[in-house]
Amino acid sequence: MTGPQANYFIVTAALLILLAGESAAWRRRRRTCSAVNCQWGPWTSWSSCTTQCGSLGTRTRTRPYSPAASCGGAPCSGSNFETEECNRFCPNGTPSGAGCDCSGTGFTGTCCDIAADVDECALGTDTCHDQATCANTPGSYTCDCNSGYTGNGNSCTDEDECALGTDTCDENAICNNTPGDYTCTCGDGFNGDGYTCTDDDECTLGTHDCHEAATCSNTPGGFACACDPGYNGDGNTCTDDDECALGTDTCDDDATCVNAAGSYTCDCNPGYRGDGNTCDDINECDEGTDTCDDDATCTNTPGSYTCECSNGFNGDGNTCTDIDECAEGTDTCHEQATCTNTPGGYSCACDHPYTGDGYSCSASCSDLYPGLRPARNFGKFRNQCFWSPSHRTRKLNYTKARQECGSHGGAGALAMIKDVETQNFLRNHLKRTSGKTQKSFWIGLDDLNDEHDFKWNDGTLLGGYDKFRSNAPHKIRDCVVLWRTRKVARWEIKNCGSTFPYICQLDGGS
Numbered sequence: 300m301t302g303p304q305a306n307y308f309i310v311t312a313a314l315l316i317l318l319a320g321e322s323a324a325w326r327r328r329r330r331t332c333s334a335v336n337c338q339w340g341p342w343t344s345w346s347s348c349t350t351q352c353g354s355l356g357t358r359t360r361t362r363p364y365s366p367a368a369s370c371g372g373a374p375c376s377g378s379n380f381e382t383e384e385c386n387r388f389c390p391n392g393t394p395s396g397a398g399c400d401c402s403g404t405g406f407t408g409t410c411c412d413i414a415a416d417v418d419e420c421a422l423g424t425d426t427c428h429d430q431a432t433c434a435n436t437p438g439s440y441t442c443d444c445n446s447g448y449t450g451n452g453n454s455c456t457d458e459d460e461c462a463l464g465t466d467t468c469d470e471n472a473i474c475n476n477t478p479g480d481y482t483c484t485c486g487d488g489f490n491g492d493g494y495t496c497t498d499d500d501e502c503t504l505g506t507h508d509c510h511e512a513a514t515c516s517n518t519p520g521g522f523a524c525a526c527d528p529g530y531n532g533d534g535n536t537c538t539d540d541d542e543c544a545l546g547t548d549t550c551d552d553d554a555t556c557v558n559a560a561g562s563y564t565c566d567c568n569p570g571y572r573g574d575g576n577t578c579d580d581i582n583e584c585d586e587g588t589d590t591c592d593d594d595a596t597c598t599n600t601p602g603s604y605t606c607e608c609s610n611g612f613n614g615d616g617n618t619c620t621d622i623d624e625c626a627e628g629t630d631t632c633h634e635q636a637t638c639t640n641t642p643g644g645y646s647c648a649c650d651h652p653y654t655g656d657g658y659s660c661s662a663s664c665s666d667l668y669p670g671l672r673p674a675r676n677f678g679k680f681r682n683q684c685f686w687s688p689s690h691r692t693r694k695l696n697y698t699k700a701r702q703e704c705g706s707h708g709g710a711g712a713l714a715m716i717k718d719v720e721t722q723n724f725l726r727n728h729l730k731r732t733s734g735k736t737q738k739s740f741w742i743g744l745d746d747l748n749d750e751h752d753f754k755w756n757d758g759t760l761l762g763g764y765d766k767f768r769s770n771a772p773h774k775i776r777d778c779v780v781l782w783r784t785r786k787v788a789r790w791e792i793k794n795c796g797s798t799f800p801y802i803c804q805l806d807g808g809s
């Protein structure tokens with residue numbers, strides 16, 4: 300039923316209901332008939348609006364009698380139904396006539412209740428963020444942040460995958476965040492697309508900058524340079540270690556260290572033999588490589604040797620010449636021996652009449668002075684030979700006796716008695732050679748040149764010692780004798796022309 304047809308139906312029905320009620324009340328009133336006034340019951344609900352949407356519809360409501368008038372009661376006044384304009388809300392548009400104006404709502408239909416699929420995304424009317432993807436939906440759209448962005452779609456912010464660790468870069472790559480994405484770049488020393496990076500072997504590639512005296516070793520993402528043994532430095536610059544100066548060499552103490560590039564050499568010093576680390580002294584003397592003279596003694600020393608001329612030779616050891624000890628007077632031959640030079644030495648032979656080994660020679664006074672006899676009348680005192688004559692020896696005057704003593708060599712003179720020891724010696728000597736015979740013997744003392752200035756035969760003046768018998772003055776008697784008895788021995792001044800036995804004094808040799 301359309302709107303107007305329904306209204307007519309409702310009115311008709313209501314009239315039929317009123318007629319039926321009047322009839323019943325009239326019948327009851329005929330029977331009992333007490334008057335009942337008509338009263339209205341409550342309104343029904345409004346009917347539906349005659350239009351579904353828009354503003355030009357009507358709606359009605361009714362009310363029943365409750366009760367209806369009977370038995371002459373008063374009827375109800377007024378209508379039992381009402382009609383009013385109505386309109387329906389346009390949820391997706393604005394009421395317009397009998398319908399809704401849907402323009403711009405995305406809906407269609409009279410009531411704008413049919414969603415019209417407007418592609419906001421295509422129209423660009425969406426509110427999605429620049430970095431969101433707009434997806435049209437029936438009546439609407441959705442916004443989803445693009446990969447690499449996060450947010451609700453209307454607002455999207457870049458995800459820092461690098462910071463979040465959600466990137467897939469190689470561990471040896473550098474992650475670089477970009478709007479909505481990231482890039483991977485292999486780090487220095489690595490090669491690849493950023494997602495897979497392989498280590499560059501700079502050492503093999505020759506792209507390292509190690510010093511030529513350094514060893515390159517590959518490391519992840521780089522290389523290391525280490526100066527070779529014997530060099531010092533950071534690997535990029537290596538300087539040769541002077542092991543010799545540093546004292547880090549292993550050269551023997553007796554070797555010479557010579558620095559070399561990256562190393563050093565050890566050379567055994569002259570006089571040593573070995574590999575430089577160990578040097579042994581060469582014994583030149585044993586090996587015969589010395590330059591010593593044949594007449595020198597070679598003595599090995601650390602690293603060398605010395606040559607020392609043997610005894611009796613002179614020189615620097617390399618050249619030795621025989622020393623003529625005899626000529627130089629360095630021999631130890633006895634003075635009464637003859638020195639004879641020999642290679643490296645000399646020999647000594649006692650001169651006649653001396654006997655001995657040449658270094659010590661001796662001769663008896665009688666051997667020395669064979670012209671004075673008897674031989675047994677010699678006596679030796681302080682290396683002086685004293686000789687006294689026998690009773691057969693001719694007596695001589697002073698001058699002649701002195702000449703006789705001096706005629707046998709040996710610095711012969713008459714005996715010079717300069718001290719008591721000599722005096723005592725001669726006393727005993729005469730006691731042995733002349734027995735108990737009392738005699739006077741010339742001794743070498745006179746004042747022939749200056750009266751009263753006695754001088755010994757050797758020219759020395761009479762000293763503090765004398766044995767004069769008396770101090771009696773003398774005029775002619777200018778020569779002195781030793782006068783002896785068994786008990787005493789004194790000096791007496793005699794006439795030099797007188798003849799007496801005499802005592803000679805001669806060198807005793809040595």
Ligand SMILES: *[C@@H]1O[C@H](CO)[C@@H](O)[C@H](O)[C@H]1NC(C)=O
Nearest residue numbers: 695696697698699795796797
């Ligand atoms: C000593 O004797 C020699 C000869 O025997 C004689 O010629 C000389 O004149 C004498 N002298 C004195 C001083 O008598």
